[in-house]
Amino acid sequence: MTSYRVTVPASTANLGPGFDALGMALGLHDVVEVTAIDHGLKIEVVDAGAGGVADVPTDESHLVARAIRRACAHWDVRPPGLHLRCRNAIPHARGLGSSAAAVVSGVAAGYALAGRPLDADALQLAAEFEGHADNAAASLLGGLVIAWSEHGRFRAERLEPHPGIRPVLAIPELRSSTDATRGLLPGAVPHADAAFTAGRAALAVHALTARPDLLLAATEDRLHQHYRAPALPESVALVDALRDNGIAAAVSGAGPTVLALTVDGRLPERADTRGFSLAELAIDLGGVKVEVR
The missing domain is CATH 3.30.70.890 (GHMP kinase, C-terminal domain)
Structure with missing residues (x-):
């Protein structure tokens, strides 16, 4: 069956005064390999650095699995089963967007399983998990992002950061x-x-x-x-x-x-x-x- 490899960057948010509004993607990446299988859910988590795996669930509560399910449901696609192999390099609970990266990787994988290109709804689906879009937008779009919400929708604009930083x-x-x-x-x-x-x-x-x-x-x-x-x-x-x-x-x-x-x-x-x-x-x-x- 077709497999997908999703590579997603860490992020830093706020950048000082831009509380819940500014984010930037960083060159540290989690990698998730996703395969649709006949039935069930199998999750392997590999620590590829300081990511930590001891406290990561391997059932339906896993963030990547939840985000895949959410994105697939958005497109009315229901894969019979999933095999996930998650290679964690982003440290958990350190302010580097590990949760947002997991959600973005799951949303991107769900879009791939549905045969759809990423669009503005992908940010909406990802940001809904945390209630703000700065980290998710940075991991999704790369570079520097300005994120905001408008009439219940999360939005973001990507900017090119100065190359000297x-x-x-x-x-x-x-x-x-x-x-x-x-x-x-x-x-x-x-x-x-x-x-x-x-x-x-x-x-x-x-x-x-x-x-x-x-x-x-x-x-x-x-x-x-x-x-x-x-x-x-x-x-x-x-x-x-x-x-x-x-x-x-x-x-x-x-x-x-x-x-x-x-x-x-x-x-x-x-x-x-x-x-x-x-x-x-x-x-x-x-x-x-x-x-x-």
């Missing part, structure tokens, strides 16, 4: 829960902080696409990061230390990974990165890729 990720062993860190955010913020962050988010789009020399100012945030500091003290401390040394740094998504947007792929030696693994990752420009096997 070289992201460096500081990834701790500590895991973080998006739900837990969102729970630390207040129901309201001062008007001055909202206005400040709106201006910085607009500047971030310009800096990320055309003026990387403005990234330090453009990645300032008063909307979410320091409210999350009690859950991510080491990460926020590293962000502050890097920024004090002139590096445009932010918490990646819900953390605890720290994103540094550099022009040379290096962090200053005086920044204390003990407890973090450093990885320079390219910006993935292609997004999810589906190949017939």
Whole structure:
């Protein structure tokens, strides 16, 4: 039977001030091989790096399987059975979009099984799983994305990031829960902080696409990061230390990974990165890729 290989990139979201709105795809990939079989569900999960497999289910609750089922149902296609082989390289619960990547890979596989090209509904199906589209849009489209919702629909526009930006990720062993860190955010913020962050988010789009020399100012945030500091003290401390040394740094998504947007792929030696693994990752420009096997 026909098999498909789906390759999907990790992502970093928010990029400082762009809370739930800005995302960027990264050159770290999960690979899912999907085959329609006669009956049942068989899932193999392989750890290809720091992805972690101990806590990954291998039944219908697996995110990739759920997303395949959702995409197939969208096209009124019901494969009798599925065999999935998931090669995880994106670290789980670290703020690198592992859940969104799993959902996007499943949606893309479901479209392939239905014989359909990816379209705007693919983003809608993927984003519905998390309730926001920044990570999903980045994994789906690649590059830099602006995501929003309008009349109950998730939408995104892809932009070309400046080629001189070289992201460096500081990834701790500590895991973080998006739900837990969102729970630390207040129901309201001062008007001055909202206005400040709106201006910085607009500047971030310009800096990320055309003026990387403005990234330090453009990645300032008063909307979410320091409210999350009690859950991510080491990460926020590293962000502050890097920024004090002139590096445009932010918490990646819900953390605890720290994103540094550099022009040379290096962090200053005086920044204390003990407890973090450093990885320079390219910006993935292609997004999810589906190949017939």
